[in-house]
Amino acid sequence: xxxxxxxxxxxxxxxFKNFKAVDGxxxxxxKGEIFGFLGPNGAGKxxxxxxxxxxxxxxxxxxxxxxxxxxxxxxxxxSRVGALVEKPDFYLYLSAYxxxxxxxxxxxxxxxxxxxxxxxxxxxxxxREFDKVKAYSLGMKQRLGLAQALIHDPExxxxxxxxxxxxxxxxxxxxxxxxxxAENHGxxxxxxxxxxxxxxxxxxxxAIINKGKTIVQGNVSDLLHESQTKIFIETISSADKLNIxxxxxxxxxxxxxxxxxxxxTKKDIPKIIDDLRSKEIDIYSINSVNSLEEYFIKLTxxxxxx
Amino acid sequence: xxxxxxIPFLIIFNFIYxxxxxxxxxxxxxxxxxxxxxxxxxDIAVKIDINYLNAPEKKGKIYYQxxxxxxxxxxxxxxxxxxxxxNFIAEILSMKSTFIYVGETKLNNENLVHLxxxxxxxxxxVLVDMYIDNSKKIVKKxxxxxxxxxxxxxxxxxxNFSGFFLPSLVNIEFVVPNFKMPxxxxxxxxxxxxxxxxxxxxxxxxxxxxxxWNYLVNNKIDKSIFDxx
Amino acid sequence: xxxxxxxxxxxKIFSKWRTYIGFIAIGILVPIIHFAMLAEGQTLIEVSTxxxxxxxxxxxxxxxxxxxxxIIMQFLFINIPLLITLVGGDMLAGEATSGTYRLVLVxxxxxxxxxxxxxxxxxxYVILMVIWLYILALGLGxxxxxxxxxxxxxxxxxxxxxxxxxxRYEIAFLYAIMSMxxxxxxxxxxxxxxxxxxxxxxxxMAILIVLNILNLIDIGSFAxxxxxxFTTHMNAWILLFEKEVNYDILLRSTYILLGHVVxxxxxxxxxxxxxxxxx
Numbered sequence: 001x002x003x004x005x006x007x008x009x010x011x012x013x014x015x016f017k018n019f020k021a022v023d024g025x026x027x028x029x030x031k032g033e034i035f036g037f038l039g040p041n042g043a044g045k046x047x048x049x050x051x052x053x054x055x056x057x058x059x060x061x062x063x064x065x066x067x068x069x070x071x072x073x074x075x076x077x078x079s080r081v082g083a084l085v086e087k088p089d090f091y092l093y094l095s096a097y098x099x100x101x102x103x104x105x106x107x108x109x110x111x112x113x114x115x116x117x118x119x120x121x122x123x124x125x126x127x128r129e130f131d132k133v134k135a136y137s138l139g140m141k142q143r144l145g146l147a148q149a150l151i152h153d154p155e156x157x158x159x160x161x162x163x164x165x166x167x168x169x170x171x172x173x174x175x176x177x178x179x180x181x182a183e184n185h186g187x188x189x190x191x192x193x194x195x196x197x198x199x200x201x202x203x204x205x206x207a208i209i210n211k212g213k214t215i216v217q218g219n220v221s222d223l224l225h226e227s228q229t230k231i232f233i234e235t236i237s238s239a240d241k242l243n244i245x246x247x248x249x250x251x252x253x254x255x256x257x258x259x260x261x262x263x264x265t266k267k268d269i270p271k272i273i274d275d276l277r278s279k280e281i282d283i284y285s286i287n288s289v290n291s292l293e294e295y296f297i298k299l300t301x302x303x304x305x306x
Numbered sequence: 307x308x309x310x311x312x313i314p315f316l317i318i319f320n321f322i323y324x325x326x327x328x329x330x331x332x333x334x335x336x337x338x339x340x341x342x343x344x345x346x347x348x349d350i351a352v353k354i355d356i357n358y359l360n361a362p363e364k365k366g367k368i369y370y371q372x373x374x375x376x377x378x379x380x381x382x383x384x385x386x387x388x389x390x391x392x393n394f395i396a397e398i399l400s401m402k403s404t405f406i407y408v409g410e411t412k413l414n415n416e417n418l419v420h421l422x423x424x425x426x427x428x429x430x431x432v433l434v435d436m437y438i439d440n441s442k443k444i445v446k447k448x449x450x451x452x453x454x455x456x457x458x459x460x461x462x463x464x465x466n467f468s469g470f471f472l473p474s475l476v477n478i479e480f481v482v483p484n485f486k487m488p489x490x491x492x493x494x495x496x497x498x499x500x501x502x503x504x505x506x507x508x509x510x511x512x513x514x515x516x517x518x519w520n521y522l523v524n525n526k527i528d529k530s531i532f533d534x535x
Numbered sequence: 536x537x538x539x540x541x542x543x544x545x546x547k548i549f550s551k552w553r554t555y556i557g558f559i560a561i562g563i564l565v566p567i568i569h570f571a572m573l574a575e576g577q578t579l580i581e582v583s584t585x586x587x588x589x590x591x592x593x594x595x596x597x598x599x600x601x602x603x604x605x606i607i608m609q610f611l612f613i614n615i616p617l618l619i620t621l622v623g624g625d626m627l628a629g630e631a632t633s634g635t636y637r638l639v640l641v642x643x644x645x646x647x648x649x650x651x652x653x654x655x656x657x658x659x660y661v662i663l664m665v666i667w668l669y670i671l672a673l674g675l676g677x678x679x680x681x682x683x684x685x686x687x688x689x690x691x692x693x694x695x696x697x698x699x700x701x702x703r704y705e706i707a708f709l710y711a712i713m714s715m716x717x718x719x720x721x722x723x724x725x726x727x728x729x730x731x732x733x734x735x736x737x738x739x740m741a742i743l744i745v746l747n748i749l750n751l752i753d754i755g756s757f758a759x760x761x762x763x764x765f766t767t768h769m770n771a772w773i774l775l776f777e778k779e780v781n782y783d784i785l786l787r788s789t790y791i792l793l794g795h796v797v798x799x800x801x802x803x804x805x806x807x808x809x810x811x812x813x814x
């Protein structure tokens with residue numbers, strides 16, 4: 001295993017009664033990455049995260065943190081990991097400060113009051129530190145959730161839906177915080193989110209899973225560049241009268257009036273233009289929907305994989 | 307001729323009259339002896355022996371002031387039999403009663419005189435059978451039958467204290483109702499003990515032993531002692 | 536680290552209002568019983584000793600702090616277990632309800648450490664509750680009623696000299712702590728299975744009530760089964776107030792209660808260590 005591998009999962013399996021939640025999942029996360037962990041509902045994301053964090057027991061497979069295998073005796077590894085799993089729940093009868101103090105002490109040491117207040121300020125809870133969590137909104141609890149994941153300066157931060165419940169301003173703050181942690185402090189972020197735009201804006205690497213298996217993993221821009229993209233072409237004359245067939249480098253999705261929708265990789269756009277010109281089709285404009293969402297839906301929705 | 311029928315009745319009547327006269331004479335003799343003790347104080351120990359009662363032996367002081375003031379001073383809680391404490395012989399013999407001289411008898415190899423005492427007006431006592439050592443004028447045994455509390459069988463041992471024969475050991479036997487275990491029995495059962503306690507019958511025998519020593523006889527006793535609760 | 540965990544668990548226990556219900560209840564009930572004994576205690580004595588009242592004159596007071604404390608223990612030891620389940624049943628299920636396992640268990644502490652710390656913290660709560668009862672019942676009882684010979688009616692009428700009472704209470708309260716720990720352990724055990732504390736609280740209460748009722752059945756053959764009820768042995772402290780203390784029975788009851796604690800604690804630890812945390 002390479003020295004800069006922070007998290008590695010090998011052939012992970014988990015069954016619930018007759019349902020295979022995780023079916024031979026593999027992935028690897030390198031130091032300093034913001035790793036997007038994606039999949040449709042029921043793909044096994046939460047189950048995988050819970051197994052990584054030892055909340056669930058796997059049936060088989062191995063998990064490595066920082067090159068060391070995670071076993072029941074290696075709890076010390078968790079002192080280098082911070083996590084927020086699903087919705088953040090706290091002791092409602094305690095204040096945010098007291099909650100944070102409690103959770104931080106579980107790392108075996110007492111954090112100073114100033115340190116606790118500092119982290120609460122970073123996540124945007126200044127002025128509300130001593131209010132009981134009972135009075136907190138979902139967004140505030142989310143911020144507190146981030147605070148408890150970061151208080152001990154972990155090397156790996158595992159986040160499940162970190163911007164859940166936050167307003168756009170809050171989302172941006174969290175996004176910037178995570179990017180800052182990765183780029184300027186060498187932290188590795190492993191995050192799962194259903195807001196693909198968020199992941200697209202932050203992640204440097206990603207894995208997409210479905211039905212408990214990894215479908216694709218790699219650098220985000222490489223994957224999106226290499227992937228089939230929806231390309232919209234506006235023609236000058238009505239295109240539906242034109243006889244355009246699929247080729248080896250593009251596949252027609254829809255032709256209506258002056259619009260042609262087809263699937264192809266971005267790097268083939270010049271070839272597409274040449275091909276259409278050769279067929280005497282005059283192009284008015286050409287746009288690609290080069291989004292993670294499209295890529296995601298393609299991989300997990302209609303199953304079209306390049 | 308008809309007057310001859312009266313003769314047996316006359317003989318029996320005379321006989322009873324004679325017995326009663328003898329009885330009263332004896333009773334007065336004994337009472338006079340006991341009346342010589344106008345007051346006393348002594349150390350007392352009370353030990354109760356009933357199979358279902360576990361009470362520790364209690365020690366204290368007993369005070370008597372004639373005619374009928376008796377005070378037992380024991381620290382904490384104590385149980386004293388309703389009959390047989392203090393100068394009870396003098397108290398019984400002082401009551402207005404019919405005394406019947408029954409005759410001589412032998413008890414525990416002792417020659418004793420049996421005297422029946424039938425109180426005329428007592429609310430408590432119905433009959434007392436006394437067995438008297440006539441030579442020393444002391445009552446060795448008294449069976450006191452009460453209206454509501456059964457019979458107390460009392461035997462006394464005496465010692466010479468400063469020239470007076472005073473009881474050193476009083477043994478009081480009686481019959482008490484059997485103990486019924488409380489319905490809401492709490493805790494683990496000891497089957498042996500449970501079986502032991504489920505005795506047949508409604509009553510069981512019991513005994514109290516009173517020991518007396520360190521007598522001070524005819525001394526001055528502060529009246530306030532008898533007022534103490 | 537382990538001591539820190541225990542301290543943190545104690546902090547959580549005593550931050551919840553439900554923890555104080557037991558202490559407040561005892562604080563109210565004990566003086567009420569004292570007041571009742573002031574009013575009716577003499578009648579109780581007379582009823583207990585009525586079988587001897589025709590033969591003996593009773594001198595001195597049998598109502599004292601020692602006697603009253605025993606009445607309190609006999610009465611409250613049926614009810615205090617219900618108060619203990621309020622905390623015991625919440626120890627593990629409460630974490631699941633609040634969803635905080637997801638935060639607690641992703642830290643460098645093992646499940647075994649966590650559950651041990653929780654168990655011990657809860658046990659400390661139980662011990663404090665019994666000590667509180669001890670102080671109020673015996674301490675306040677002696678202040679109000681004084682001391683004296685103690686009457687105990689069970690197989691027989693026992694009158695224990697005042698000088699011979701206190702050591703019995705000391706052992707009795709230690710035994711009481713163990714009895715209450717059994718109840719706590721049972722609620723703790725059930726608490727590990729569910730995600731809502733109501734279930735383990737009600738289940739433990741139901742077990743207590745049912746077994747206590749079954750204990751009242753006085754059929755010879757049933758006694759064999761009753762021997763294995765922990766409720767039969769919870770009151771074995773009463774043996775300490777016999778004239779001759781049957782240490783064999785007391786020890787046997789102690790082992791049975793300890794056995795319950797060991798088996799149930801072990802089962803809870805094993806189960807919790809293996810279970811999937813889905814809350």
